[in-house]
Amino acid sequence: MSGFAPQFRPEQGEATPWTVLRPDGGLEPDRAATMTDEQLREACELMLFSRAFDEKGFSLQRQGRFGTFSPVRGQEASVVGAAFALDPARDWVVPQYRELPALLRQGLPLEQFMLTFLGDPRGGAAPEGVNVLPIQIGLAAQLPQAVGLAWGHALQGRDSVVAVFCGDGASSEGDFHEACNLAGTLRAPVVFVVQNNGWAISTPRARQSAAATLAGRAPGYGIPGALVDGNDLLAVHQVVADAVARARAGEGPTLVETLTYRLGDHNTADDASRYQPAEELEAWAPRDPISRVLTHLRTRELWDDAHDTAVRERIAARIDEAVRTVEAMEPPGVEHLFEHVTETLSSRLQGQRAELQAQVRTR
Amino acid sequence: MTRLNMLQAINTTLRGELARDERTLVLGQDVGRLGGVFRATDGLLDEFGPDRVVDMPLAEASIVGAAIGLAAAGLVPIAEMQFLGFSHQAFHQIGAQLARMRYRSQGRFPMPVVIRAPFGGGVRTPELHSEALEAQFVQSPGLSVVMPATPADAKGLLQTAVRSSDPVLFCEPLRGYRLVTGEVADGDAPVPFGKLRVARDGTDVTLVAWSAAVQVAEKAAEALAEEGISAAVVDLRTLVPLDEAGLADAVAATGRCVVVHEAPLSAGFGAEVVATVNDAAFYSLEAPVARVAAPDTPYPPGRIEDHFVPGVDRVVAAARATVKAA
Numbered sequence: 001m002s003g004f005a006p007q008f009r010p011e012q013g014e015a016t017p018w019t020v021l022r023p024d025g026g027l028e029p030d031r032a033a034t035m036t037d038e039q040l041r042e043a044c045e046l047m048l049f050s051r052a053f054d055e056k057g058f059s060l061q062r063q064g065r066f067g068t069f070s071p072v073r074g075q076e077a078s079v080v081g082a083a084f085a086l087d088p089a090r091d092w093v094v095p096q097y098r099e100l101p102a103l104l105r106q107g108l109p110l111e112q113f114m115l116t117f118l119g120d121p122r123g124g125a126a127p128e129g130v131n132v133l134p135i136q137i138g139l140a141a142q143l144p145q146a147v148g149l150a151w152g153h154a155l156q157g158r159d160s161v162v163a164v165f166c167g168d169g170a171s172s173e174g175d176f177h178e179a180c181n182l183a184g185t186l187r188a189p190v191v192f193v194v195q196n197n198g199w200a201i202s203t204p205r206a207r208q209s210a211a212a213t214l215a216g217r218a219p220g221y222g223i224p225g226a227l228v229d230g231n232d233l234l235a236v237h238q239v240v241a242d243a244v245a246r247a248r249a250g251e252g253p254t255l256v257e258t259l260t261y262r263l264g265d266h267n268t269a270d271d272a273s274r275y276q277p278a279e280e281l282e283a284w285a286p287r288d289p290i291s292r293v294l295t296h297l298r299t300r301e302l303w304d305d306a307h308d309t310a311v312r313e314r315i316a317a318r319i320d321e322a323v324r325t326v327e328a329m330e331p332p333g334v335e336h337l338f339e340h341v342t343e344t345l346s347s348r349l350q351g352q353r354a355e356l357q358a359q360v361r362t363r
Numbered sequence: 364m365t366r367l368n369m370l371q372a373i374n375t376t377l378r379g380e381l382a383r384d385e386r387t388l389v390l391g392q393d394v395g396r397l398g399g400v401f402r403a404t405d406g407l408l409d410e411f412g413p414d415r416v417v418d419m420p421l422a423e424a425s426i427v428g429a430a431i432g433l434a435a436a437g438l439v440p441i442a443e444m445q446f447l448g449f450s451h452q453a454f455h456q457i458g459a460q461l462a463r464m465r466y467r468s469q470g471r472f473p474m475p476v477v478i479r480a481p482f483g484g485g486v487r488t489p490e491l492h493s494e495a496l497e498a499q500f501v502q503s504p505g506l507s508v509v510m511p512a513t514p515a516d517a518k519g520l521l522q523t524a525v526r527s528s529d530p531v532l533f534c535e536p537l538r539g540y541r542l543v544t545g546e547v548a549d550g551d552a553p554v555p556f557g558k559l560r561v562a563r564d565g566t567d568v569t570l571v572a573w574s575a576a577v578q579v580a581e582k583a584a585e586a587l588a589e590e591g592i593s594a595a596v597v598d599l600r601t602l603v604p605l606d607e608a609g610l611a612d613a614v615a616a617t618g619r620c621v622v623v624h625e626a627p628l629s630a631g632f633g634a635e636v637v638a639t640v641n642d643a644a645f646y647s648l649e650a651p652v653a654r655v656a657a658p659d660t661p662y663p664p665g666r667i668e669d670h671f672v673p674g675v676d677r678v679v680a681a682a683r684a685t686v687k688a689a
Contacts, residue, residue, distance in 0.1 A: 125470070128471065134468050134472075141456065146432060149435050152437065175424050175425070178425035179428065182425045185420055347608070
């Protein structure tokens with residue numbers, strides 16, 4: 001156990017999120033980074049990648065070349081900090097739909113992610129060895145599944161830890177409570193990362209729950225909870241790394257609430273200007289999770305203009321390559337309706353497939 | 364062969380499957396120490412231990428959700444819904460998650476999950492314990508819906524279910540748990556899905572049923588025989604996959620058909636049977652296909668449920684009218 005993460009004790013009135021990296025790029029007194037310089041640079045590049053993909057994705061969506069998707073913008077530290085606390089070779093990520101950089105870090109090809117949001121069934125085909133479950137659209141439905149996955153690994157004597165992501169909106173779902181409760185009783189090696197980004201589409205956090213914090217529910221499930229500054233890469237990394245270490249040591253689950261803010265639209269079909277107060281956005285802007293890390297790295301001379309340019313060019317080239325690849329693919333056909341529904345096709349489904357294929361041919 | 368009731372057949376099969384494959388585990392409410400409210404899992408905890416026979420928190424969505432995760436981890440979970448009527452609380456995990464995980468993951472995560480769920484009327488249960496909800500699950504592609512009527516099928520179909528890499532909703536007729544007995548093969552005798560069973564031969568009319576309604580249809584056939592009407596009885600066994608060809612043949616052989624089920628009439632699986640017969644055997648029909656089902660009302664309290672669950676008299680009347688139709 002690294003022992004960094006403060007266990008949240010609501011009875012003592014501690015509701016101050018754990019912070020390591022200040023918005024000005026300096027470290028809080030007496031606190032140190034748990035990431036190496038190289039990890040910090042890698043994490044920063046992944047955050048920049050995510051931000052760049054959000055921008056490209058919005059632009060492509062407006063051109064009709066990409067589907068509806070939910071950006072990570074504003075939550076990069078929350079996702080990347082947690083992802084870097086995992087060992088992709090043995091740990092698993094169970095995502096909702098706003099965790100692209102965590103999936104990339106686990107080894108998911110960007111093309112796969114893009115296919116999913118292009119509405120192509122082949123997007124679900126994560127390669128063997130990439131430890132992720134598919135994107136989840138039904139809020140909180142992946143949480144009990146993550147508990148089962150972690151439990152199953154533990155039963156087989158594997159030392160895998162499962163990190164499962166959801167938002168403040170999903171934390172109101174019955175599945176959230178059932179999963180936390182079950183994980184507690186099983187002492188399952190799972191880390192619940194609740195990204196409290198202030199909004200469930202247009203419903204503000206204040207309308208989501210009367211609880212002062214979401215992490216503060218943890219004692220009710222008999223598990224530790226931690227409240228962390230979700231815009232602070234180092235703080236999220238420390239708290240989740242600590243939770244992963246506890247899980248790996250057989251000490252059970254942890255409920256982590258990352259206090260962050262969604263900078264803009266819920267997805268490409270949303271218009272956050274209808275409900276998100278401009279002054280709130282302004283208030284959060286100086287706490288941007290990426291500029292915070294960049295300032296820190298530049299101060300420590302771990303990042304300079306030349307490196308910045310090289311990184312951004314590399315990112316743009318990779319994204320362009322993925323766009324080219326998916327746009328060059330043959331669109332899925334009728335057969336993709338029927339593949340992978342069941343192990344073998346029933347005679348009824350064979351008949352339905354033949355009928356649809358014949359109709360397509362005569363169109 | 365050994366003479367067993369439904370529960371004994373299920374208990375024996377679970378024991379056999381747990382012993383056969385160490386990846387299997389049983390999970391649900393009260394399945395451990397108590398052995399299940401009907402004792403279907405009696406003795407399994409002692410034999411296989413608490414990691415293989417697991418008492419779960421009382422939360423249906425997390426039982427099924429956890430089963431999905433266990434399957435993704437490479438295990439073979441056999442989950443119990445205490446009653447099918449409680450499955451509404453897990454319906455999204457079954458219909459929207461379990462059934463489509465293979466498809467969502469393009470084959471990476473097959474779901475060898477069985478959900479056992481007792482259901483059905485005639486035993487004066489409290490509210491929500493008797494509902495026949497099978498038609499709701501038939502609309503969840505990827506899920507097999509299995510409805511055994513006999514102890515032999517309870518064993519054979521359950522063996523197939525546990526060994527299937529696709530998810531199976533395995534509905535058990537609780538009325539028949541102790542009442543219905545029969546010869547059951549010892550050892551391995553898996554019954555394939557999608558093959559109906561001819562429970563009784565006949566030449567004048569074909570009665571189509573599944574689960575506990577099969578016994579009702581068989582009794583109706585006996586009563587009809589006394590009137591000189593020869594009724595065949597077919598037991599569909601599995602609604603998904605459906606034995607369309609077997610159904611068409613069985614109906615074509617008599618030219619007349621009555622479907623019997625416990626669920627409410629409207630959009631019940633009987634409607635699917637009628638549509639299938641229409642597609643596959645219409646020109647052999649001598650009369651419209653009749654349906655005998657529960658009324659479109661909530662499942663009633665015990666003192667009036669015999670008016671709700673189709674009984675022998677209603678089936679006999681429907682068959683008689685069908686045979687007399689021009």
